[in-house]
Amino acid sequence: MDFEYSDKVKGLIEQVRAFMDEHVYPNEALFHEQVSADRWNTPPILEELKAKAKEQGLWNFFLPLAYGEYSGGLTNLEYAPLAEEMGKVGWGPEVFNCAAPDTGNMEVLAKYGNEEQKQQWLEPLLAGEIRSAFAMTEPDVASSDATNIETSIVRDGDDYVINGRKFYISGACRASCEIMIVMGKTDPENPNRYVQQSQILVPTKTPGVKIVRPMQVFGYDDAPEGHAEVVFDNVRVPAKNLILGEGRGFEIAQGRLGPGRIHHCMRSVGAAQRALEMMCKRANSRVVFGKPMIKNQSVREDIAKSACQIEQARLLCLKAAQKMDTAGNKDAKDLIAMIKIVAPNMALDVIDRAIQIYGAAGVSQDTFLAHMYAGQRTLRLADGPDQVHMMQLGRNLANTYE
Structure with a gap:
């Protein structure tokens, strides 16, 4: 397995990261202010950032090469680090037109829709004109x-x-x-x-x-x-x-959920990575009992354990993505199940440690941690609860040793 990113992907990572740094992170507070003022309409800042991203060609990365003319030109493996960067902000993927549930719906229409359905619904979705x-x-x-x-x-x-x-x-x-x-x-x-x-x-x-x-x-x-x-x-x-x-509904659902599940997991890795970075900054700057928090052994252990868990999940996610690219979604189902079990639970562990290090601020509206924790907890149910994935994965693994 070779998870070294190509020069093309490295360039895209830098572009997405730079866009997030320049446009997304600085506007997180404004986004929430605008949402509070008008709950169910797309906030103006989001439309503004979508236009900027589209103009820069940072758009529709998620559709793999198998989708031909509709493809974003990337494999699942190539898309993974980009989804990780976008996932560091809950609404970040939408800036690049890579947000669920649209991504899954666009995959369904691209794979199973007829020409009229594609023209009427897929094309405006790909353009980011509707949800x-x-x-x-x-x-x-x-x-x-x-x-x-x-x-x-x-x-x-x-x-x-x-x-x-x-x-x-x-x-x-x-x-x-x-x-x-x-x-x-x-x-x-x-x-x-x-x-x-x-x-x-x-x-x-x-x-x-x-x-x-x-x-x-x-x-x-x-x-x-x-x-x-x-x-x-x-x-x-x-x-x-x-x-x-x-x-054909069950067939379509199975075809939709494989990519959807791993996309969620890619974003979970990003959410956990941001929590780890916040944890480190807080530990270095916060003084407790007369010394920087990072001097405490338990804090160092929390950071170390979090880094280990994130890297393990990241590598499993990349392995599943590579298997999808080389063998197809069906043959990759066990790895997809594994990462769907692992990634949200990992993110919950890491975010929980970050909340603890931030103290009261960690459960407040002043950081992304509490809201992201709720989102990651939901992912243990979304696209199939952990127990279903474990039941099916355990059955499949046991069958190989009959």
Whole structure:
């Protein structure tokens, strides 16, 4: 395995890092001020920074080479260090049009969408003109098993009619969210439970789509993106909005979640790295009991353990990304599961140590630590809870020794 970055990637890392230093970090406070003043519209500073990034060609890095004309021109391995840099700020990836859930939705449309769907929805998403949401999770069933989804998608002439309730639908609160990919059942009685589901494109302004409320995460509503509870009440959309065909929903979901999971993990490494850097600066500058905090053995141990954990997770993330590039997402599933288990838990450990070193400031709004901790804790559930990944990974590993 060779994880040495090419000159091209090294150059992109420096460009992204410089952009973050010059434009993103200095505007973190302004971003939150503007969000507080107008919760669900994209803050002006974000639109301004998106335009700057796009002008500099720092845009759509996430789509791998396999996506042809829509590709950002990078492999998963090449994208990893860029996602790490962006992940040091919660809203950083959106500046470069590399934010979930849009990234996963763009991958679905690029891989499975027809030409009309690509033109109508993929192209404005790639341009950063609109936002999107992926509506799968439901409050009344264990949605970590996608075959449990109960939302109905029923054919009626040239249309499909959708009924159901979803929640924690990230992005759906955003005023600029114009399209949702909705997963539901078109054939609930099929004995093969993996072909009961389909995915369909639903414009958010369609009659019957009701954004009920923003769900909170440890008290955060994560505006302007939000995580909505959404009710679909006799929502009627054209049959041409179906993606790939009836019964292909589970297949699409599996194709979407592999890259999505590792992208989250890349950003987790970045969040942890920033927490470590903050930890070191705080320990060097803060005086406690008459001496710099860094003189305390326990503080040094926290820094050392954090650095070890971050590097271990980073290398596992790179190995999974390389396997995806060389063998395909399916063959890399075990490594993807491993990093999805490891990265958020690692980030939580590191951020928790940083909070402890910062004391009361660590749980306040004056650092990114508390909000990022809540986000990383959510990732232990998002795209499948730890227990599901461990159950499947353990099964796969045991099968190799039968």
